[in-house]
Amino acid sequence: KLLVDLKNVGKVYPNGTIAVQNANLEVTEGEFLCFVGPSGCGKSTIFNMITGLTNHTEGDLSVLGTTPFQARKQNEIAFVFQEHTLLPWTNLLENVTLPLKLRGVPKKTRMEEGARVLELVGLKDYMKVLPRQLSGGMKMRVSIARALISRPKLLLMDEPFGALDEITRQTLQDELLGIWQKDKSMTVLFITHNVFEAVFLSTRVVVMTPRPGKIAEIIDIPHPFP
Numbered sequence: 001k002l003l004v005d006l007k008n009v010g011k012v013y014p015n016g017t018i019a020v021q022n023a024n025l026e027v028t029e030g031e032f033l034c035f036v037g038p039s040g041c042g043k044s045t046i047f048n049m050i051t052g053l054t055n056h057t058e059g060d061l062s063v064l065g066t067t068p069f070q071a072r073k074q075n076e077i078a079f080v081f082q083e084h085t086l087l088p089w090t091n092l093l094e095n096v097t098l099p100l101k102l103r104g105v106p107k108k109t110r111m112e113e114g115a116r117v118l119e120l121v122g123l124k125d126y127m128k129v130l131p132r133q134l135s136g137g138m139k140m141r142v143s144i145a146r147a148l149i150s151r152p153k154l155l156l157m158d159e160p161f162g163a164l165d166e167i168t169r170q171t172l173q174d175e176l177l178g179i180w181q182k183d184k185s186m187t188v189l190f191i192t193h194n195v196f197e198a199v200f201l202s203t204r205v206v207v208m209t210p211r212p213g214k215i216a217e218i219i220d221i222p223h224p225f226p
């Protein structure tokens, strides 16, 4: 099943910057793709086009069989960023269930789903804790839990572990792989500057080059997982 399909996709910003040129990429369900490349090679622009935050200016782009805008409206796409965007004055359960609350999901379901995702990231004993009481790694786990609560088909992560120390980063890499392996229908797109991280995590690595931003190479990674 084809989840993301870029055909000769390009992006020229209004100021004339050619951020992405001639990108071709087919992502099938259940893949874990890492995007690597120097700053300015168009990684964020590709993510922003896939999620409909910015429009593509060349080529054809379909996401989950429809337009990025429609796919996002159907709550099938979730994001995780490096900077956690947790609400500081509400506890973890309220933080992770916020996307459901905004959609009017009844409280009982919200609480059940909140407990489910906090358990997934190993934080079920911290439901009533405030974010500021947590370490950086734990805050990232909460951000991941909040992204997972809508059971997204497509999870986009932009340098999520970039600010973490090496040990915490490796722990979270293992945990993320565990979560991804459990749910065979979830596809992950992941930006990283760390080539080791890319090779460790992904089923394919997309290597990009700047000026103008292009997909230079797509490398298959033989995965040790079933």
Ligand code: ADP
Residues within 6 Å of the ligand: 039, 040, 044, 045
């Ligand atoms: P990163 O390498 O983490 O993607 P960037 O500095 O390239 O960080 O970009 C961060 C955000 O700032 C991007 O998502 C982009 O929308 C915006 N941005 C980057 N360069 C420009 C620019 N020249 N003009 C306007 N916005 C920009």
Ligand code: ADP
Residues within 6 Å of the ligand: 013, 014, 015, 017, 018, 019, 037, 038, 039, 040, 041, 042, 043, 044, 045, 046, 213
């Ligand atoms: P990366 O995420 O790989 O660092 P970006 O996608 O952020 O790369 O940026 C690709 C190119 O597009 C860069 O030259 C950047 O300065 C430029 N850019 C990004 N956002 C904007 C924007 N909103 N307006 C103009 N130029 C931008």
